[in-house]
Amino acid sequence: MRSQFLIGSRAPSIEMLTWICGKPVFALQRGTIYIVALFSTICPHCPKTIADLGQLHEKYGDTGVVAFGVAAMERAATADEAGARVDTWLNKELPNPTISIAFEHTGEMNKLWWVASGSYGVPTIFIVDRDNSIAYIGYPDTEDPALLERVLTKVMDGSWDNSAEAKKAHEKWLQGALVRRANVALSIKDFKTALSTIEELNEAIPDNPQFREAHIKVLLEMMHDFEAGWIVLAGLARDAIEKNDGDWLLAAMQQLFGSPYDYSCLPSAERFSMGKVLSERILTLCPQQDGISRAISYGAVARYFYESGEINRAVDSIEHALELVEGESLPDGEKQNYLAPLVQALAEYKGSEIPREFAEDPQNRS
Structure with missing residues (x-):
């Protein structure tokens, strides 16, 4: 079942909050739109967000909009201790807040709202619609500071839920939450959770080849499930061929020939058959690309040529890629x-030594 991370769900309770200033909101009432900002007293960006919400509250407060902030991460032994900490922060950062401020020190608000929503930063902003459903979750957008007000006005007039912007915002939030969950699972080698999360990610956002690659990587490199991994890999290759899109074709070629998998455990004839079609499609698209993209394309097909025994074509492809990169005006490090x-691949294909300046991982060079 797909996770929604609270989007579209009934808003959790706020009855556990302790109000420190402003008019208390003891419960979320139907018919009112709420903007809820979860913040932390150690967050450098939170004061501005709270101040900005105050402006929205002043502008739309007479139309049934209520904004309030909650310090939901103030772990303390007692409510008095947490309250004193928040009060000190307010006196320093926001001595005259124009929205109500509450805190919760047991972690319950944090669990019901922040954790359940898949959040991984603060301030996190929730918009609760008139039906008490969560219509939007997001972070302040410095590149689009008008975003929150735009969402709010659409929630107010009832046009938000079915809008293209809502779909985009929901996908963005879902992607961030699922990627975060998968990365946490991978960091503790919980491959089962990582796999199910990446599968959910691909179901929710099927048009991103990077997520398909992550699926294959977990199956083949980490779980060594070659049967399932091949099914997903072959599916990626077929979809790439059908789409005939450069990014998809390169992703499939990378998974078929450029990754640290035990390819001896995969069907060789099918793998090379797919590689042939992919290489032809990639080379056909090359003339439409810029220099660096063409170089990446030539480097990708070279590995297929080399493993196919077409050594001269592999060498020619790498040399062409090198010429393209050398012809680009780029900073030296880039x-x-x-x-x-490319130099390392050329040395491998020619059976020669790698030049010393290219012998180590470029990421490790100073």
Whole structure:
């Protein structure tokens, strides 16, 4: 079942809050729109967010909109201790807040709202619609400071739920929450959870080849499930061929020939058959690309040529890629990062030594 991370769900309770200033909101009432900002007293960006919400509250407060902030991460032995900490922070950062401020020190608000929503930063902003459902979750957007007000006005006039912007915002939030969950699972080698999360991510956002690659990586490299991994990998290759899109084609080629998998455990004939079609499609698209993209494309097909026994074509492809990179006006460090894997591949294909300046991982060079 797909996670929604509270989006579209009934808003959790707020009855556990202790109000420190402003008019208390003891419960979320139907017919009112709420903007709820979870913040922390150690967050450098939170004072501005609270101040900005105050402006929205003043502008729309007479139309049934209520904004309030909650310090939901103030772990303390007692409510008095947590309250004193928040009060000190307010006196320093926001001595005259124009929205109500509450705190909760047991972690219950944090669990019901922040954790359940898949949040991973503060301030986190929730908009609760008139039906008490969570219509929006997000972080302040410095590149689009008008976003929150735009969402709010659409929630107010009832146009938000079915809008393209809502779909985009929900997908963005869902992607961030699922990627975060998968990364946490991978960091503790909980591959089962990582796998199910990545599968959910691909179901929710099927048009991103990077998520398909992550699925394959977990199956083949971490779980060594070659049967399931091949099914997903072959599916990626078929979809890439059908879409005939450069990013998809390169992703499939990378998974078929450029990754640290035990390819001996995969069906060889099918793998090379797919590689042939992919390489043809990639080379056909090359003339439409810029220099660096063409270099990446030539580098990708070179590995297929090399493993197919077409050594001369592999060498020619790498040499062409090197010429393209050398012809680009790039900062030295960036150019070296493109050149290093190509030089290393050329040495491998020719059976020669790697030049010393390219022998180490470019990411480790000073």
